[in-house]
Structure formats: C-alpha cells, structure tokens
Amino acid sequence: MKKLALAAALASMMVLPAKAADYVIDTQGAHAFIQFKISHLGYSWLYGRFNTFSGDFSYDASKLAQSKIQLTIDTASVDSNHAERDKHLRSADFLNVSKHPKATFVSTKVVPKDGDNFDLHGNLTLNGVTKEVVIAAEKLGEGTDPWGGYRAGFAGTTTLTLKDFAINTDLGPASATVQLDLTVEGIRK
Amino acid sequence: MLKNTFTHYGIVSVVVHWLVAFTVFGLFALGFWMVDLSYYSSWYRTAPHWHKSIGILLALVILFRLLWRLISPPPPPLASHKDWERRTAAVVQLALYLGIAVLIISGYLISTEDGRPIAVFGWFEVPALGALFNRQADIAGAIHEYTAYALITLALLHGLAAVKHHVIDKDSTLRRMFGCKP
Numbered sequence: 001m002k003k004l005a006l007a008a009a010l011a012s013m014m015v016l017p018a019k020a021a022d023y024v025i026d027t028q029g030a031h032a033f034i035q036f037k038i039s040h041l042g043y044s045w046l047y048g049r050f051n052t053f054s055g056d057f058s059y060d061a062s063k064l065a066q067s068k069i070q071l072t073i074d075t076a077s078v079d080s081n082h083a084e085r086d087k088h089l090r091s092a093d094f095l096n097v098s099k100h101p102k103a104t105f106v107s108t109k110v111v112p113k114d115g116d117n118f119d120l121h122g123n124l125t126l127n128g129v130t131k132e133v134v135i136a137a138e139k140l141g142e143g144t145d146p147w148g149g150y151r152a153g154f155a156g157t158t159t160l161t162l163k164d165f166a167i168n169t170d171l172g173p174a175s176a177t178v179q180l181d182l183t184v185e186g187i188r189k
Numbered sequence: 190m191l192k193n194t195f196t197h198y199g200i201v202s203v204v205v206h207w208l209v210a211f212t213v214f215g216l217f218a219l220g221f222w223m224v225d226l227s228y229y230s231s232w233y234r235t236a237p238h239w240h241k242s243i244g245i246l247l248a249l250v251i252l253f254r255l256l257w258r259l260i261s262p263p264p265p266p267l268a269s270h271k272d273w274e275r276r277t278a279a280v281v282q283l284a285l286y287l288g289i290a291v292l293i294i295s296g297y298l299i300s301t302e303d304g305r306p307i308a309v310f311g312w313f314e315v316p317a318l319g320a321l322f323n324r325q326a327d328i329a330g331a332i333h334e335y336t337a338y339a340l341i342t343l344a345l346l347h348g349l350a351a352v353k354h355h356v357i358d359k360d361s362t363l364r365r366m367f368g369c370k371p
Contacts, residue, residue, distance in 0.1 A: 076324075081303070082303055082305075083299075083300075083301075083302035083303035083305075083320075083325070083326040084299065084300060084302075084303075084326060086326065087299070087326040087327055087330055090327060169228070170227060170228060170229070171228050172228065172229065
C-alpha cells in the first residue's frame, strides 16, 4: 500500500512539471498593454498605445529558457489621445496601416538573467520590416486568481529606431527612437 | 444696389460670390501645401490653424449666401443661353454648393473626433460632437481630400465656362457676375 502511494506520488510529480503551460494574453479583460513613448522635441514625452492586439505565450518558471511568445498588433488601433495625430500616425508618414495593418512579434529565444529578469529575443515585424529585437523583460508575478484561473504577468521594454522600420519622417534628433513598453498578463489555457 | 434684380446681380451677391471663390481656391492651396510641411516648419501648426479658422468662417458665409438666395434670388440665365448650357450650369452650381458643404462637414469631422473644439483664430470656438462613427478622422480625411480635388476641378470648369461666354459667345454672363449691367 505504501509502495503504491509512493508510486502514485512519484507519477504525479513526473506528470505535473511535464511541459510549459500555455497562456492566452488577457486582452479580453484588458490586462495587457502595449504602450510607447517618444520624445517630443527633446523636451518632453509623448505617450501612446495600441488598443487592439492578441497573443499567447508558453511559460514555465522552472524552464524559463523554453518560454515562447507571439503577439499580433492591429496597427490601426494606435491611440495617442489626439484623433488628428492618430490619423497622421496611421498614414504612410509613419505606420502605413492600410498597407501594413498588422505588426507581429515572435520570440526566438529567452536568455534568463538574474532573478525574475530575462532577455526576450524575437523578430518584430513593423511597417513591413522584420528585424530582430531584444526585449528586457521581467516576470512580475504568477498565481491563482480569485475566479478559478491561473495567471502570470510580465513586463518588458525595448527601444526601436524608427528608421530601422522604414519610418523616415523626421521628428527631430531627440525623436529618432521610440521606447516600447509591454505589460502582458496571461491566463493559463 | 444691394439686391439682385431680374437682369443683374446686386452688390451683396457679387461680393459674396467672389469672396467664396477666392476663399475656396485659397483654402485648397493652403491645404495642398500644409499637408507636406515638415515637423520643424514654423508653419506646421499655424497653417492648419488658419485653414480650419478660414474654413469655419467660410461655412458662415455660405449659410449667409444660402439665406440671401432666398431673400434675393439670382437673376435667370441670359436669354441667349442654350438649354443644355442652362442645365449644365445649374448642375455644376449645385455640385459646387454640395462640394463646399461636404468639405466643411468632413473637415469639421477630422478635427473634432476626439472631442476637441475648433478654435477660430482665437476669436471663438466651435464645439466638437466627438466621434460619430468609427475611424472618423481617417474616413472624413479621405472624403475631404477627394472632394477638394473634385471641387477645384468643377470650379475651374465653372470659371472656364464663364470665360467661354465672355470671349467666344461675347455675352454678359461674366460681366454680370461683376455687377455690370447687361
């Protein structure tokens, strides 16, 4: 009997950490944000965000390096709290959304660093240009939620050079790069 | 004479006609030029501000013009005008009014989607109705652009037709529009 219980316990231990769990990013409940900030004239920050996107990731705390994420962003959903500016951002001067309605990020590798930090490498396709970027990321937390689910949250940041993605409109020397800030909360599938 | 008579245009109609004509061409040129200004141009903010301000003032002039048509209807076409000329002219003139209306409304919709009012030279503000439909600024922007090209094309045809009456037909169509007696 003892042996059987031990065997069962061993078997359950072997099953539990079998593979990384899959998560869907909680865009339904809007617990995920893709924001950007860019210098205005070198004097101040302009903040904006993409309102519509989707994605999922697989993640296991014990096998961080095997984690994966993919994101698809509806570029027309750009929102900088100014309709005329957003219209301009959607035009061919910037995101060219009629030609490139989607931006995607697909991770290629995860390099763990100290603590909950890691570097998320991947291919970002924006304005029709695909380029490898590294997102400095951090696990914020994970655990059961009050409604019977299991959630894990991450934040990451990276800096993009606009010209790298064929966005050539000159906003001035201080505004050649834009910082992308992502916060994603996933619900385990 | 202020009012139109059966044979000629009064001073109000003449002045308003040419005011609208110059304003429409001016706004077209300003709009055509301003959309390609670089971010560091000193006109980057001023030109759209003027374009919107003048556009709102034009809307007021157009409202007055329509009211004035009721108070003082324009004289009928010259007796020498052929039937097809009268019909074409009437259609073009109606299209010009419609085009201006579409431009004013679409322009307003571009600028007011996010609830910001339109400031007219800092004299007064036109309140915003906010977003009335999805992708409002983009759709209104496309309509504004295409209508502007259509309106200018029609206005040029309208002007060429007047010149044709003056030079080829040698009638008083164009002179009448300057208030001259037939």
